[in-house]
Amino acid sequence: MLGKLKCLLFTICCVLIAPSYAQNNDSLFEQFKNEVQWEPKLQLANMLLANKNASKKERVAVYSALGNTALSVDNFKDSLHYFKLLEQHTSDTFFPDEHFRAIKMQGVVLFYQGLFQKAIIEYTRTLALAEKNKQLLEQANLLNNIGLAYFNMNKLGDTLEFYLKAKAIYEAYGSEQDKTDILLNIAGVYIRLSRYDSAFGLYQDVLKVYQRLDDKSGIAQVYNNMGVAHMESNQFDLALHYYQLALRYYISANDYNKLSTQYTNLANTNLVLKKVDEAYEQAKLGEYYALKIDNHNLELNALHALAKIQFVKGNLEEAQINLDRAILLAHEYGSERIIRESLGAKALLEASKGDYSSAMALQQKYISELRKLRSTAIINALAVLQHQFKATQLNQEIEKLKQDRRVQELKMSQRSQLTLFSFLLLLLVVVTGIALYRRGAEKRAKQQLTEQVTQRTAELQAIAQELREANDVKSQFLANISHEIRTPLTAILGQTDALINELYEPESLKDELRVIQRHSDHLKSLINDVLDLSKIEANRLELNISCFDIVELVNDVHAMFITQAKAKNLHLILDNQVGNEFYTKLDLIRVKQILINLCANAIKFTHSGQIIIALNKSEQGLVIIVKDTGIGMSSKQLKLIFECFSQADNSISRRFGGTGLGLSLSQQLAAMMGGYISVQSEYKKGSQFSFFLPCAEVNKSQSMIETQSAPKANKQLAGRVVLAEDHPDNRRLISRYLRSMGLEVIAVENGEQAVEQCLKEYPDLVLLDIQMPVMDGRSAFQLLKQCGFERPIFALTANAMSHEVDGYLELGFTGYLGKPIDKESFYKALSSHLHNAEDQPITKQNEVDMSDLVISFKQSFALESETITQHFISEDLDALQKDSHRILGAAQMFGLDEIAQSAKNLDRALLRRSQKSSANDFKALVDTLQGVLKKYNES
Numbered sequence: 001m002l003g004k005l006k007c008l009l010f011t012i013c014c015v016l017i018a019p020s021y022a023q024n025n026d027s028l029f030e031q032f033k034n035e036v037q038w039e040p041k042l043q044l045a046n047m048l049l050a051n052k053n054a055s056k057k058e059r060v061a062v063y064s065a066l067g068n069t070a071l072s073v074d075n076f077k078d079s080l081h082y083f084k085l086l087e088q089h090t091s092d093t094f095f096p097d098e099h100f101r102a103i104k105m106q107g108v109v110l111f112y113q114g115l116f117q118k119a120i121i122e123y124t125r126t127l128a129l130a131e132k133n134k135q136l137l138e139q140a141n142l143l144n145n146i147g148l149a150y151f152n153m154n155k156l157g158d159t160l161e162f163y164l165k166a167k168a169i170y171e172a173y174g175s176e177q178d179k180t181d182i183l184l185n186i187a188g189v190y191i192r193l194s195r196y197d198s199a200f201g202l203y204q205d206v207l208k209v210y211q212r213l214d215d216k217s218g219i220a221q222v223y224n225n226m227g228v229a230h231m232e233s234n235q236f237d238l239a240l241h242y243y244q245l246a247l248r249y250y251i252s253a254n255d256y257n258k259l260s261t262q263y264t265n266l267a268n269t270n271l272v273l274k275k276v277d278e279a280y281e282q283a284k285l286g287e288y289y290a291l292k293i294d295n296h297n298l299e300l301n302a303l304h305a306l307a308k309i310q311f312v313k314g315n316l317e318e319a320q321i322n323l324d325r326a327i328l329l330a331h332e333y334g335s336e337r338i339i340r341e342s343l344g345a346k347a348l349l350e351a352s353k354g355d356y357s358s359a360m361a362l363q364q365k366y367i368s369e370l371r372k373l374r375s376t377a378i379i380n381a382l383a384v385l386q387h388q389f390k391a392t393q394l395n396q397e398i399e400k401l402k403q404d405r406r407v408q409e410l411k412m413s414q415r416s417q418l419t420l421f422s423f424l425l426l427l428l429v430v431v432t433g434i435a436l437y438r439r440g441a442e443k444r445a446k447q448q449l450t451e452q453v454t455q456r457t458a459e460l461q462a463i464a465q466e467l468r469e470a471n472d473v474k475s476q477f478l479a480n481i482s483h484e485i486r487t488p489l490t491a492i493l494g495q496t497d498a499l500i501n502e503l504y505e506p507e508s509l510k511d512e513l514r515v516i517q518r519h520s521d522h523l524k525s526l527i528n529d530v531l532d533l534s535k536i537e538a539n540r541l542e543l544n545i546s547c548f549d550i551v552e553l554v555n556d557v558h559a560m561f562i563t564q565a566k567a568k569n570l571h572l573i574l575d576n577q578v579g580n581e582f583y584t585k586l587d588l589i590r591v592k593q594i595l596i597n598l599c600a601n602a603i604k605f606t607h608s609g610q611i612i613i614a615l616n617k618s619e620q621g622l623v624i625i626v627k628d629t630g631i632g633m634s635s636k637q638l639k640l641i642f643e644c645f646s647q648a649d650n651s652i653s654r655r656f657g658g659t660g661l662g663l664s665l666s667q668q669l670a671a672m673m674g675g676y677i678s679v680q681s682e683y684k685k686g687s688q689f690s691f692f693l694p695c696a697e698v699n700k701s702q703s704m705i706e707t708q709s710a711p712k713a714n715k716q717l718a719g720r721v722v723l724a725e726d727h728p729d730n731r732r733l734i735s736r737y738l739r740s741m742g743l744e745v746i747a748v749e750n751g752e753q754a755v756e757q758c759l760k761e762y763p764d765l766v767l768l769d770i771q772m773p774v775m776d777g778r779s780a781f782q783l784l785k786q787c788g789f790e791r792p793i794f795a796l797t798a799n800a801m802s803h804e805v806d807g808y809l810e811l812g813f814t815g816y817l818g819k820p821i822d823k824e825s826f827y828k829a830l831s832s833h834l835h836n837a838e839d840q841p842i843t844k845q846n847e848v849d850m851s852d853l854v855i856s857f858k859q860s861f862a863l864e865s866e867t868i869t870q871h872f873i874s875e876d877l878d879a880l881q882k883d884s885h886r887i888l889g890a891a892q893m894f895g896l897d898e899i900a901q902s903a904k905n906l907d908r909a910l911l912r913r914s915q916k917s918s919a920n921d922f923k924a925l926v927d928t929l930q931g932v933l934k935k936y937n938e939s
Helices: 002-016 018-023 025-034 038-050 056-072 076-088 096-112 116-132 136-152 156-173 176-192 196-213 216-232 236-253 256-272 276-292 296-313 316-333 336-352 356-422 424-500 506-537 550-567 588-604 650-656 662-672 700-709 728-740 751-761 777-786 802-811 823-831 851-859 861-873 877-893 897-912 915-938
Strands: 546-549 571-576 583-586 610-617 621-628 676-682 686-694 715-718 720-724 744-748 765-769 793-797 815-818 835-841
Touching: 025 038, 025 056, 038 056, 056 076, 056 096, 076 096, 096 116, 096 136, 116 136, 136 156, 136 176, 156 176, 176 196, 176 216, 196 216, 216 236, 216 256, 236 256, 256 276, 256 296, 276 296, 296 316, 296 336, 316 336, 356 662, 424 506, 546 550, 550 571, 550 583, 550 588, 550 610, 583 588, 588 610, 588 621, 588 662, 588 686, 662 676, 662 686, 715 823, 720 728, 720 751, 728 744, 728 851, 728 877, 744 751, 751 765, 751 777, 765 777, 777 793, 777 802, 793 802, 802 815, 815 823, 851 861, 861 877, 861 915, 877 897, 877 915, 897 915
Parallel strands: 571 610, 720 744, 720 765, 765 793, 793 815
Antiparallel strands: 546 583, 610 621, 621 686, 676 686, 715 835
């Protein structure tokens, strides 16, 4: 109130003495220049501008000073207004320097407001003027500013492009401060690219220069950036230390912009360190300073941090409000990072409310955005960094050296000619001097070039080392998986051979078979790990949510491993803090898979002591802890355990085995369910894995209802089906499958007949083999669609490659059914499009007997061998490929794996049009057919 009264009195005084100021305009202008407070300065400016006798020069000075003063007190709105007026009252010819600065400062003000795209537009306008006037350092400054704006928009490719252009100019014409500033900015890009070692190296060099120059602002910026680097590399205590060092300077400088950023950074760090109350206060301060300067970009960062903290504190409504506000601002100001990260936070919020469907959808979208980020932005930015910053710059510098040398030679030649004409007597001396000068210049140029080539060679060697390390990881994984697969496979083949040759005791037959089964299960689990990880990477793995008792699940896992633990003299302890039962809705199979993996690892890596499986409740769900007293891990090893195809170190795989996929797969499965796995470990003392699952307890009755409502037997179906299959035995077998389900079957041998029967009988469902004579499945499908046939049409084929299946679905097929037929999948696919027949279940009496069809198929091998031989001799490769594919489908259907593999090899070779492979595979298929036929005839 007292401040407003002072301003009012000052205004009255200014009005009363206005005539005297009008008489002495110079005195008034002098007062205006010396005034530093905003309100009095604005009053004096209005008096000066109101004076009709004020010169254009004075008006320009007033607008410039008002823009500067408003910016100094973070009054961005007025600052932008007066810099626009300054631009309007100047031009390229009238006060060109002020005109240039007016446009540039508009970009600066917009940048401080977080309006980065608008700031780039103003910077680009100013850059055009700087290029026109050949102001090289100003060009570099503007290129640097544009790069900084793109950096804040997380467009790393554009950021590097402008930073590198600015660096080239600074290297040639800039001061030590300029060169250091651009290195500081480039180090920030290294952080975003997770190249922390490179960033830390640059920061150490930059910090030494700033300390020598006593640039406290630059030192604070280095501390802040080092805090960011340590935060992103999971060194949270170091991040906190450097953030606090930077904060001290920004408090002393009263820099609201930096204070908002710093407090937000501290809040995010303390949240990770579980100092929730400190994080909350710091996030509120970050929001306070952002609002104080009306910077919505800083506000949305603070709100996003505040929402996460309130979620941890359990204030879900406030967290939802702040998160929605942050997302709204992020969309408005183009903050892709906040939009992406908010998906994960929203998923947690939805899960905490019990809306698991929405939570899972948001989680899937969040994972998709992360993959997109890794596969586009980072890869592109690295390409720019490696090629532009190294190869291109090196070529440009070498070319520049060559040009400099040619210029020097030209100057020397001209000087020699002038000397020759002017001073004939000094010809020998001049020529000798020129020769010595050229020799020295060439020597210096060669030395400089050698040093630069050596430096670039070292950089290229470093990149090559990174590639070798990546190749070593791949090679190590291949060695591990090869060893892991061969071990059970060797046991299986050995046991099988022993059984075939009757090298066993009759009473131990079951034990021998159990050995084969155990090793087969191990082999299956290895393959499932690889396939599950591939499905996750391709977004094809789906969760199967059901209601179950997680206490019962944990008890089962404990019982499963108790024998293994006793065999190693280990104590396996179950610590249940949940109660006798806890029913929830999750994917039972995947939860069990993760828990088995964690327990198996604990037993594998523990030689003595105990393993504890603890089940605990949390505010958001459940936490399952597996703690052991095993070999433990170092901090370096901890960074690698969740990486694909890697273990803590190579000696682990040699000593204990394993593919290095288990923990990576478990972490990704946990993420799909909205949870995560964390680890704490101390070398040689043990490890503790914590598996967090966001979930809510449901009523036991609901689980029982779901169990009772589950179908107990497949029902008979009703309807008419057209089956198009070119192989007669296959056609009869599939027809039997369909009739055993209660369906009426119309079986045909090619696509043309299928179209004819579909348009004549209009069946309820159609099964089309893809490769058939006369007309194939794709052509038949397209013709049916053109004729207006709208009933379900399934592709029925042995082609199981994912891109082929995707092709069928893109063409419009209702679905895909593979060969050999999986009865459950086959029934499920058909039942979703056909009606049940009076609730009559399919019984064992309806099961298909295909023994006669197998015999018929084997009896056809002589004819098949003759057919494919004729096509091979006549070089009719298309017909031969159709033969091999027909045999492949039938062999798979009847379980003749040896023939199926030979036919598959020939089919693939023919599709690749590999002549040498085709001949070998053709001979192999004929030999296999004749061999199986011979065994059949002998039997």
